[in-house]
Amino acid sequence: MRANASPLTVYIDFKSPYAFLAIEPTRLLGRELGIEIDWRPFVLDIPSYLGSAKLDSSGRVATAERTPNQWSGVKYAYYDCRRYANLRGMTIRGTVKIWDTQLASIGMLWAKRASYEALQQYIDAVYVPFWKRELDLEDYSVIASVLSACDIDCAGFPAFVSEEGSQENLALQESAFDAGIFGVPTYVVGEQVFFGREHLPRIRWHLLGEEGDPPEISYPVLPDSMVSPASSRRLQVAIAPDDAVSLLTIDRVMNLAARSDVEVSWHRLAPRRDPVADEKLDLSRAARHKRYWHQNRERNYQRYCESVLNGRNASQAVADKLAQHSISLESLPAEDGVAAATYLREPLFRLGEEIFVGRAHLPLIEARLQSV
Numbered sequence: 001m002r003a004n005a006s007p008l009t010v011y012i013d014f015k016s017p018y019a020f021l022a023i024e025p026t027r028l029l030g031r032e033l034g035i036e037i038d039w040r041p042f043v044l045d046i047p048s049y050l051g052s053a054k055l056d057s058s059g060r061v062a063t064a065e066r067t068p069n070q071w072s073g074v075k076y077a078y079y080d081c082r083r084y085a086n087l088r089g090m091t092i093r094g095t096v097k098i099w100d101t102q103l104a105s106i107g108m109l110w111a112k113r114a115s116y117e118a119l120q121q122y123i124d125a126v127y128v129p130f131w132k133r134e135l136d137l138e139d140y141s142v143i144a145s146v147l148s149a150c151d152i153d154c155a156g157f158p159a160f161v162s163e164e165g166s167q168e169n170l171a172l173q174e175s176a177f178d179a180g181i182f183g184v185p186t187y188v189v190g191e192q193v194f195f196g197r198e199h200l201p202r203i204r205w206h207l208l209g210e211e212g213d214p215p216e217i218s219y220p221v222l223p224d225s226m227v228s229p230a231s232s233r234r235l236q237v238a239i240a241p242d243d244a245v246s247l248l249t250i251d252r253v254m255n256l257a258a259r260s261d262v263e264v265s266w267h268r269l270a271p272r273r274d275p276v277a278d279e280k281l282d283l284s285r286a287a288r289h290k291r292y293w294h295q296n297r298e299r300n301y302q303r304y305c306e307s308v309l310n311g312r313n314a315s316q317a318v319a320d321k322l323a324q325h326s327i328s329l330e331s332l333p334a335e336d337g338v339a340a341a342t343y344l345r346e347p348l349f350r351l352g353e354e355i356f357v358g359r360a361h362l363p364l365i366e367a368r369l370q371s372v
Helices: 019-032 069-085 102-114 118-130 138-151 157-162 164-178 197-207 247-261 284-303 313-323 361-371
Strands: 011-012 036-043 050-057 059-064 186-189 192-193 232-237 263-268 348-351 353-358
Touching: 011 019, 011 157, 011 192, 019 069, 019 118, 019 197, 036 102, 036 164, 059 186, 069 138, 069 361, 102 118, 102 138, 102 164, 118 138, 138 197, 157 164, 186 361, 232 247, 232 313, 263 284, 263 361, 353 361
Parallel strands: 011 036, 232 263
Antiparallel strands: 011 186, 050 059, 186 192, 232 348, 348 353
């Protein structure tokens, strides 16, 4: 990583709805700590790991090269992002194709040269209309107009795009990927790398000096979020009995149940069988992306799970925890939408008709249960 004055570096891509959702909670953290964040563009190569697709003028899939699992992942991602966007009145419409964000990234580097405030304006001026399908971020005249609207001097921008800016962006993309950055938003604090806004509590803990116990992952529910009440007081929780993540989940759900009027039913989730990582000799971007993804999972396991295991066998530790709370795991009901989501990540939650994949959603689940 290149040295910089900011204690927090954040990589984003304008075609990522997850990065879009991370902007405001990340800014909130920066304001709380009184720091200027080092925002950097990272251009995702989506087809290399998630296949590709393009819609026609009627919104139907015209061409596609995706497996059923990849389609399930894409559909859940939009379902999940819209859920959080709706909390804050944000619009996220599915894109009609996989956009090339190189030009918008170069524009971001130009805005960054102007000032920190100008960069924030540019980020909003691109993200908000793009996700309403109102901005063509592959059009030079559009990006130049966005910069001008942000009161950023565009003298020299054409040459920057064709020469220095293009070279700077390319070097940044290559150095970031070589350093293991594979998705957005990605946060870098010192030598620590975090993928996903669910790690903001832990990032805050690091930046404040690591005092007290390190916090768990949580998707932020911002103070101005418009949380609608749950349609059901029954929460289904599916966990894998041989996964240390289940230990963290059981405790958090039991604490939630003690604070909320909710009926919890527990279910068994079949262990996910991850594909074997490609051999290290395979240097293709797709193979490297897969290796980085597995390395990220291992980092997160070490951060969040090893301390609760304390050297114990995961299966036995989970069995002991279930016995402690007199919990019996039932078979997971074969309901629409549940099976398609199970391969993504454990644990799985269902509150009424709403499906949540991952324990980071527990703050929103609790907020729904406590909303009147």
